[in-house]
Amino acid sequence: MTQTLSDRLNAYVQVARDLNVDAVALVPGPNFTRAVIHPFMSHERPFLMVIPANSAPAALVPNLELRSWDLVGFDGSVFDWRDQDGYDAAFAALVAHLGIKSLAVEGQIMRVFVHHALKQAQPDLRIVDGEAAISGLRVIKTDDDIKALKAAIEISERALERTLDSVRIGQTEKEIEQALIQALFAEGAEDLAFNPIVAAGDGSARPHAKARLDYAVKAGDPLLFDFGARKHGFCADITRTVFLEHATDEGRDVYDTVLRANLIGHAVTRAGVTAHEIDDAVIGVLEASPFGDRIRTKTGHGLGRDVHEAPYIMRGNHTVLEAGTVFTNEPGLYQIDNFGVRIEDDVLVTEDGCVSLTTFPTDLLVLKC
Numbered sequence: 001m002t003q004t005l006s007d008r009l010n011a012y013v014q015v016a017r018d019l020n021v022d023a024v025a026l027v028p029g030p031n032f033t034r035a036v037i038h039p040f041m042s043h044e045r046p047f048l049m050v051i052p053a054n055s056a057p058a059a060l061v062p063n064l065e066l067r068s069w070d071l072v073g074f075d076g077s078v079f080d081w082r083d084q085d086g087y088d089a090a091f092a093a094l095v096a097h098l099g100i101k102s103l104a105v106e107g108q109i110m111r112v113f114v115h116h117a118l119k120q121a122q123p124d125l126r127i128v129d130g131e132a133a134i135s136g137l138r139v140i141k142t143d144d145d146i147k148a149l150k151a152a153i154e155i156s157e158r159a160l161e162r163t164l165d166s167v168r169i170g171q172t173e174k175e176i177e178q179a180l181i182q183a184l185f186a187e188g189a190e191d192l193a194f195n196p197i198v199a200a201g202d203g204s205a206r207p208h209a210k211a212r213l214d215y216a217v218k219a220g221d222p223l224l225f226d227f228g229a230r231k232h233g234f235c236a237d238i239t240r241t242v243f244l245e246h247a248t249d250e251g252r253d254v255y256d257t258v259l260r261a262n263l264i265g266h267a268v269t270r271a272g273v274t275a276h277e278i279d280d281a282v283i284g285v286l287e288a289s290p291f292g293d294r295i296r297t298k299t300g301h302g303l304g305r306d307v308h309e310a311p312y313i314m315r316g317n318h319t320v321l322e323a324g325t326v327f328t329n330e331p332g333l334y335q336i337d338n339f340g341v342r343i344e345d346d347v348l349v350t351e352d353g354c355v356s357l358t359t360f361p362t363d364l365l366v367l368k369c
Helices: 005-018 030-036 063-072 088-098 112-121 131-136 143-166 173-186 201-205 249-268 275-287
Strands: 023-026 048-052 058-062 077-081 102-105 126-129 197-200 222-227 229-231 238-244 300-302 309-313 326-329 332-335 339-342 345-350 353-356
Touching: 005 023, 005 030, 005 048, 005 131, 023 030, 030 048, 030 131, 048 088, 058 063, 058 088, 063 077, 077 088, 088 112, 102 131, 112 126, 131 309, 143 173, 143 222, 143 229, 143 238, 143 345, 173 197, 173 222, 197 201, 201 222, 201 332, 201 339, 222 339, 238 249, 238 339, 249 275, 249 326, 249 332, 249 339, 249 345, 275 309, 275 326, 309 326
Parallel strands: 023 102, 058 077, 102 126
Antiparallel strands: 023 048, 048 058, 197 222, 222 238, 300 309, 300 326, 326 345, 332 339, 345 353
């Protein structure tokens, strides 16, 4: 059954009660979009929705967004403000209307100036970080969420296939990146999930490398793609590493090690397993190899409306994964000034195992180009 706005806001009412605060505040971002469905930009104009535990919600809305806000179907009180007048009076009116003493906010998303505006309007307002509980509502994906994720992933995989067909020796990383971006939009992406990583040769050893204008790919290079489309508000996040024309023995051995770690990640995943246990199994494969000194990252992270969200698949995180959780399984090995390999799948946790939402082959691919 499709949820109404009231249904979605009621979830935050419960968060407020669980945190023992008077209200929860949301600002534009993934939680805000989950609640109202319509996306709104985060910019210099404060924009705030407050959901109290025991009364009707209210919103502080920039005047120029009012007509867009009408589309949400919000029936609470709205306090708007114009650039020419500033937002102080709107904040004062909002907190006076709410009559609250404590407020849970998104600690990783709310900006400092919004926090300060709230405190200026009501100095005794107790503001607490409710990030884990607020964003925790997004961890278990609905059927519609999973459909959106699959759509984003399918677009991404078709785009990668197009791009690989076009790679030629002598192209720069930047040229290949642009071909990938064009392919993503040609295949139906609404936006990029994030700026793609396209890295060859020694660039592939930097986990978050940026495509270079002055590096032309050559035979023997590993070529790493980390990218994703955004569709219906949800993100894909896929990494594949290929080799151009030929792969060295070292390249093959490193690739085989990373692939074994990736496959172990799939094998140990099921509802009831902790993030720690998955990471321990995956990283254990890398540590037991001759390349253990090349480990630089954890196994992965949650995936949904954000590219990086809870749960984080790492040792020390004893969060128990439930069916419906989606995370990235992305082991990698990286040797600076040499090369790196990463293989990343988007994984759906099920009661008795997991399903890889990514289907692009993971066997070592030597690209003839």
